[in-house]
Amino acid sequence: MAEAAAPSTSVAPASFAASARDARRVAVVLPVHNGEPWLDGCMRALLAQTVLRSRDVALEVSAFDDASTDGTWCALGRWAHELELAGMRVTLGRSTRDAPGGCGYAKNRAVAQCDAEWLCFQDVDDISAPSRVEAELAAAEERPRALVGCQVVREPAGATERYIRWANGMSQSQLVHHRFRECTLLMPTWFMARADFVHAGGFREEQCEDLLLLLAHVAGGGTLHRVDQPLVTYRYHASAATHSI
16 A cells, blocks of 8 residues: 555654664654644653653654644644654654545554654554653563553543543453453553564554454464553543544
């Protein structure tokens, strides 16, 4: 489907190029469709990541605009400069389709256009806590073949209360046992090795792409782990992609 995506642009500041030679490379995978209203909060949270102070972690933002019709593409360009000043590499890609390809399509393209060894999945309408990348990278390095997630804070408070209590409260073993009921690690909290993403076949470009990848990961010998800290603010609103399922 390469013909549906415009060539990506990538800018790496000198500080990133120098650190990336010997660093652990983490890409924040950011699929976006009409995400302009949420982009400022998402990007400000990425600028606050504690790993930016680490000399042995090189952080990249790989964003793919999936046929947005609002000001998303221009907003991404404006934010790229701010992220680069903070020492991050920024890779931007854009769909040339008339209609969006969907969540799985956009996530796969955002992964494909970067080359980091670690992938941190981020939805534009959610906010990562400052220690998110640092904590999930540490958990993933301690657990080879693990798909790592974390607990979440739901915004507004009280939205989908039973669902969030279930997602945050499962034991580590229940993450595997409950996987046929629902996606036990919420996708906007995922962190995994690129090799494991490739081994699982990437996202199926259809509905429930997160659950399908989680099932493929476990079937292929991968494990699941949740960092028991609320590292992502998971926002609930009428235009969220989950409302279309």
